[in-house]
Amino acid sequence: MKIGFFGGVREIGGNIIFLESNGVAIVFDFGRKFAISEVYFNHTIKGREEIGYQDYVDLGELPPFRGFYKEEIPSSKTLPFEIGGIFFSHAHLDHIGRICDLNPNLNKYMTSGTHAVLNYFVDKNIVPCKPQGIQLMDGSSVKIGDFTITPYFIDHDVPGAVAYLIETPKGLVVYTGDIYFKGPKSNLSYEFVKYVKSLKPFILISEGTRIGWNGIVSNTEEELKNQIKEVANVFDGLLIGNVYEIHLSRIKTFFDASKELGKKFVIHEDYARTLTEFAKINEQFALEILNSENTFVFPGAYKTPLFLKEKTIDIETLRKEEQNTMLLLNFAHIQELIDIKPISNSAYMMSGGEPLSSVDPDNTRILENWLKLFNLPLFRIHSPGHASETEILWMAREINPDILLPIHTQFPERFKVVHNNVLILEKGILNEF
Ligand SMILES: [Zn+2]
Ligand SMILES: [Zn+2]
Known part of the structure; x- marks a missing residue:
């Protein structure tokens, strides 16, 4: 099995997580970068229209997945795997904002809550298309290739947010999505930690937004x-x-x-x-x-x-x-x-x-x-919708996976305080597990 991160590496937002086994791959989240993490392209400098997504792929700004985009890029530039579906953890634009760039035939899995927000974004032209291929999943599992994917509701500052539990040939992989422990649905997040801990996962892919923010206080x-x-x-x-x-x-x-x-x-x-x-x-x-x-x-x-x-x-x-x-x-x-x-x-x-x-x-x-x-x-008058640094590190220690992969954080090394097998993936590199 291979895992690669194509976004969300040493940056907050823009997660693109890729899992592959026996030629079939699944992807988690596909959003926009915040303006401050744009490197080569922004609203002024875009990829050349004549060649679609190729400029972005060439410079590592978009992943080289075949069959992923609404306009195909040359197959010589793509990974030799079939994409079986894309799963969205929640409807923040750094996780779902590029949905219109995707191939309309690709299955796009999300909860009803995420879909409700997406409808609003479409209505307001914040998301500039009516996405096709949407499959609602509010608790049921989906089997794609060697993977069985199950959403798990957690607390975050938007309705419908989930983590994902992915059964793989090598063991259970868990992706936290963006998670919060101080909102009105915080009991969901605590139950998630308890449940996942009991499953003794092989890999935990954990967000770490507030790591390095120098503060532990959240307001209820x-x-x-x-x-x-x-x-x-x-x-x-x-x-x-x-x-x-x-x-x-x-x-x-x-x-x-x-x-x-x-x-x-x-x-x-x-x-x-x-x-x-x-x-x-x-x-x-x-x-x-x-x-x-x-x-x-x-x-x-x-x-x-x-x-x-x-x-x-x-x-x-x-x-x-x-x-x-x-x-x-x-x-x-x-x-x-x-x-x-x-x-x-x-x-x-x-x-x-x-x-x-x-x-x-x-x-x-x-x-x-x-x-x-x-x-x-x-x-x-505010409190961020993400777990504080101490809550995130507590969660990682509690769940105690065999391998911990940080994402959606500027300071992935910090997880080493609570775990002795933290792997820090480089963007765009496939890792064999
Ligand atoms: Zn996010
Ligand atoms: Zn979020």
Whole structure:
């Protein structure tokens, strides 16, 4: 059996994991790189259109898999294996964002939660195609070649996130995906560790996002709710929250805070869209928010309402009610502030929405300019959706696989503190196991 990493090596995000046995391969995740890890190509310098993906493959920016892309690359440049399917761990863009580059005939496995977020991305043209070949798997196993692949639900800051358990001819391989231990579904992550430990896996492929971040503190959603109330205690104008539209548990935290503060919960239409998708798959938080009489939808000052029309609040009403309102407004619609004209003593709470300050300095500057223009103080009310360094290292020690392969981390060596067989794979190299 061979394992290779074609992305996510000494970088956060962009995981591409390749497993092969007897000529048949499976792949896990295929997302975008964050702008700060782009090396040869970006939104200005792209591969030459005439030769499709070949430039990216030539420079090691995309993997050389035959039958993988929507346009084939010369077979002389590809690995001599058949791709049996691709499995997505969750719907963050660094894991799923390149799905449109894939061969439409390739089977693409994902949970209903991941599919719900994908639908939103397609709707908003964030993912620029309607992907074909999607196979939903919410717990059932799939057999491909020598592999049997089973998803296992874990906690992360987007619904539908899973780890994968892969039975191989050499033993069990486990891929954590992105994992969190402080969210409302943290019990899933703890059960995952306990269960996988009992299976004595051969290989654990573990994420390590927060390794090297120099901090172990994560806030629970309850603690974040109290921080929102602390802001509200002093700033009695309009409260604006910027949450990532797909971060359901954080949206619920703002919803709970607004209820406890006796304020209306007004969400931009983008949130109404994701909540509608999540409600379709019976995510309880989404149903609770949408069914509440306290929830209203703001489509934008000049836009005709499209979603949840019965809950629409117009700009005039919103302006009259600013003092009694908690508004979720994502960065993409910050221009609405021109018409909202926040009253004095308003405040802006950055809570996991875009732009991410560490990886998107250009947009962070633009955001700060808007906040200055409207005299809005900025509060960061946040907790990352990834396990802290100590939690990750604890997990690795608990599971104690024969071999540990770090991915999605800048500091893979750090795992050696808790494990004496850490292999650090180089990008694009196939390793025989
Ligand atoms: Zn990630
Ligand atoms: Zn993620």
